Amino acid sequence: MSHIINDEASKGGDYFMETLLVSLLPYIIGSAVVPLQIIIGLLFLKSDKQGLFKAVAYFTGMTLTRLLQGLIFGLILTEAAASAEASGDKNLVISTLLLILGILLLIAAYKKWCGQDDPDEPPPKWLTTIDSSTPLKAFGIGVGLPLIAPKLWVFTLSALATIAAVQLGQASSAIVYLLFILLAQSLLLLPILIRIFLPQKSQSLLNQISNWLTKNNRSIVIFVSLVFGLLFLKSGISGLLSITNK
Template structure:
């Protein structure tokens, strides 16, 4: 399982290092009834990722039927992901609007949203994010290529979801365990992330775009 985790690590880091989702969770935590709304937002994200796993046959499929073409699928997804990330990095560098990111007014409106609405926003955010789809599809392809049985495949994908959202989960736990102490810490973290959102996003997107493009091209050349 450890070698599989190493293969999944780039996809996990790509999710972890995207500042937008943590900024939204921190913004929700600072709002009235914040812990409930932030938890609903993360739950919505999780439900969509679970649905993606079911939709693409990870849960219902059998690794015994894995085809030799799984490696080609994984390589193709990595190459597509790399190209998408490079395009996104270029657009952000040129200060063009990224369609995966909501506008500031949209983010500010979250403070007045109900927990149910926030749950839907979290689910929709994952569903319409092209780069997030690419990360998840790449992770699914890697897991299927590993030839695990159904139970181990489910555990592996659940682990991917958990670690992809680990910073969000830690923020929720911190706010739940130490609500008073967490306010100033989370506020400073939100201010820092908001200030450096653009350079962080450009750097992360460029690095992972190059990484996945190289991995995809190498897999094709090696095949």
């Protein structure tokens, strides 16, 4: 996955940017389809007359956390990518993160299949207080969720490492990362937009989506974790082998 980006690095322009976004697509999809974060957003929307404000606050909190992660770890990974390029191991960081992510996802799939708790699930008290929570508390949950979810951490770090590896410059890297955040949270934003533009029809539709996600949460987590776990494991191993064979 990382070697595709580097092969295209010399081409520049819009085509190169599109290639980078395609390379980020697995991380975008993996981040976006985590069922529980969507369920929490839907519960906020349905909670009461302040539901829309709570959902927006929750979305804003998650966005803020990811922006801070990008600011802090983007700089660190950019330095690491520059050092790796100087030593001839530019793909080492990305391949290692892919390997770790693959292992984490496969472990998560196994644990969910065995009926064990998902480490990405927030404390139960978060879910029980959604109806009575304020927009400020919803904002706090949004801030905290990406910090306690291991898979979301690695999805974000892998995306940052992929962006850092191509050394686009601060402005272009920031734009790409903002696109990553927007697309990774698109399934949180979509119900908010439905509630705003279709207020009469949204309640029934959002109830159906929420009930379906709640009912199929276990199956979705197993499927997503297994598919992406195998994909990232293969990409990580291939990348590390390509480095050792140089």
